[in-house]
Amino acid sequence: MSPQCDCCRENVNKLNQQVSVMRKELKNLRQMLDSGIRAHRKHMTSIQSVVSKGELCEPGRGHTLASPPTPASPQAALEQGNIQTVPIGYISSCFSVKNGTPRQPTICGPSRAELRIQQSVFNNPAHALVGLEHYSHVWVIFLFHKNGHLSYKAKVKPPRLNGQRVGVYSTRSPHRPNALGLTLAKLDKIIGDTLYLSDIDMIAGTPVLDIKPYIPEYDSPFTRMDTDSESNESNTDKTKAATVSGNDETNMLSLHKDSESDVECGPEDGGPDVHDFKTQSEPDSLNKDSSISGQLSMPTHLHQVLEEVKAYVTQGDLCQPSYESNNELLDMPITKPPESQVERPCYGKEAYSTIAEWIREPPVSSLEVRFTPQAERELAEFLPSTSGPPETEGDRPRFKFLHSSEEAAAAIRGVLSADPRSVYRRTRCRDRLFFFTLDTADITCWFGHGFVEVLQLRPVPQHIVLQ
Numbered sequence: 191m192s193p194q195c196d197c198c199r200e201n202v203n204k205l206n207q208q209v210s211v212m213r214k215e216l217k218n219l220r221q222m223l224d225s226g227i228r229a230h231r232k233h234m235t236s237i238q239s240v241v242s243k244g245e246l247c248e249p250g251r252g253h254t255l256a257s258p259p260t261p262a263s264p265q266a267a268l269e270q271g272n273i274q275t276v277p278i279g280y281i282s283s284c285f286s287v288k289n290g291t292p293r294q295p296t297i298c299g300p301s302r303a304e305l306r307i308q309q310s311v312f313n314n315p316a317h318a319l320v321g322l323e324h325y326s327h328v329w330v331i332f333l334f335h336k337n338g339h340l341s342y343k344a345k346v347k348p349p350r351l352n353g354q355r356v357g358v359y360s361t362r363s364p365h366r367p368n369a370l371g372l373t374l375a376k377l378d379k380i381i382g383d384t385l386y387l388s389d390i391d392m393i394a395g396t397p398v399l400d401i402k403p404y405i406p407e408y409d410s411p412f413t414r415m416d417t418d419s420e421s422n423e424s425n426t427d428k429t430k431a432a433t434v435s436g437n438d439e440t441n442m443l444s445l446h447k448d449s450e451s452d453v454e455c456g457p458e459d460g461g462p463d464v465h466d467f468k469t470q471s472e473p474d475s476l477n478k479d480s481s482i483s484g485q486l487s488m489p490t491h492l493h494q495v496l497e498e499v500k501a502y503v504t505q506g507d508l509c510q511p512s513y514e515s516n517n518e519l520l521d522m523p524i525t526k527p528p529e530s531q532v533e534r535p536c537y538g539k540e541a542y543s544t545i546a547e548w549i550r551e552p553p554v555s556s557l558e559v560r561f562t563p564q565a566e567r568e569l570a571e572f573l574p575s576t577s578g579p580p581e582t583e584g585d586r587p588r589f590k591f592l593h594s595s596e597e598a599a600a601a602i603r604g605v606l607s608a609d610p611r612s613v614y615r616r617t618r619c620r621d622r623l624f625f626f627t628l629d630t631a632d633i634t635c636w637f638g639h640g641f642v643e644v645l646q647l648r649p650v651p652q653h654i655v656l657q
């Protein structure tokens with residue numbers, strides 16, 4: 191119904207005009223809002239890609255691995271290899287900073303740590319550890335969270351190669367695209383939701399993403415029975431450099447002995463998978479199931495290997511000697527060599543592993559470690575760790591993780607003999623003093639030619655708390 195008088199009509203017209211102006215404004219506002227939302231989405235996508243490519247998240251906030259923008263559903267993300275990880279716990283360890291932390295766990299035996307599984311991951315974290323007490327060692331998968339702004343290169347200079355470059359994937363360098371570390375740690379005990387570890391190379395506060403039991407039958411080629419004969423043949427080819435001798439039981443055992451001695455010299459970057467038999471034979475407080483320990487499976491395995499060797503030797507099915515070894519025995523005309531003289535038959539089903547030569551024989555030699563009498567006295571002052579406070583007894587300092595001053599001395603020797611200095615510092619700097627912290631001790635030492643001397647051990651000031 192339209193208004194009758196002119197004055198009302200005019201008012202209605204004015205109102206209609208105002209309504210149409212307001213409609214236009216509303217439309218503009220909507221457009222602005224839409225473009226704002228689009229810009230915000232774009233911004234978020236670019237942040238996600240920066241996070242996944244570079245900066246690491248704060249501990250506890252999760253970490254995005256791999257770079258494509260996160261797809262909508264977790265399922266799709268997983269299928270694209272793009273997952274949101276949440277640490278299952280954080281390492282408490284006797285190493286507070288990177289400087290002076292062993293480069294591999296095996297070079298510093300008694301280095302100790304604790305890992306408490308977070309309640310935020312499981313309602314009852316202790317349940318997740320049930321059964322793990324049967325294992326002597328665990329793989330720890332963690333983030334190098336102190337890499338700073340994540341930068342990586344295709345080639346790196348491992349400290350033990352003294353400046354030579356190799357591909358990042360042929361090393362255990364922390365500086366790699368996905369900043370993931372892998373350490374084989376000794377599992378000393380489990381109490382409730384906490385794992386007590388030793389032989390570690392992680393600093394305090396390291397976010398742990400996963401742990402898995404170490405199972406030599408799966409993880410070590412020395413105990414594994416591969417069935418894929420092609421891969422075994424190529425393994426055998428690669429083994430030319432590894433001068434492993436013999437196919438009888440005695441020689442197989444000496445193969446393991448070699449691996450043990452590698453542990454003694456502390457391989458830096460190829461370590462974890464070569465020291466299983468030594469550690470398994472150590473007495474341990476754990477209630478271990480011998481049927482799964484690998485120790486008892488050894489004779490069975492050897493027996494099978496022996497049977498195979500016998501079968502092949504009987505068939506005369508050996509490799510051409512010239513491809514296999516320089517060994518004189520193998521340069522004999524290939525008839526049927528006496529069983530006891532067979533060097534390295536190219537039969538299937540036995541697995542080998544080879545490592546780069548520089549791991550065993552690096553261009554940098556290990557250093558002799560000395561303590562001044564003063565440093566020895568100061569070390570002896572430290573009391574062993576206890577399960578609770580106090581950290582001092584009278585005036586005497588106390589270790590938080592280490593069980594004795596002998597253990598501390600062994601750890602110091604392990605760290606220093608491998609020369610923890612960077613190649614740059616080692617070769618270019620005149621300063622020969624070096625400081626590092628182990629557990630609750632601040633350690634001062636200096637490097638000479640072929641040796642390093644510990645000068646001083648002082649308690650870490652009380653206000654600096656170890657995690």
Ligand SMILES: C[S@@+](CC[C@H](N)C(=O)[O-])C[C@H]1O[C@@H](n2cnc3c(N)ncnc32)[C@H](O)[C@@H]1O
Pocket residue numbers: 288289291292293294295333334335336337362363364370371372373374391392393395396397
């Ligand atoms: C060479 S890496 C080897 C780590 C592991 N065993 C591996 O092979 O992946 C060990 C070094 O990483 C450094 N490191 C340890 N924990 C770290 C962390 N949370 N963030 C960054 N660097 C760390 C220490 O300097 C230590 O000497």
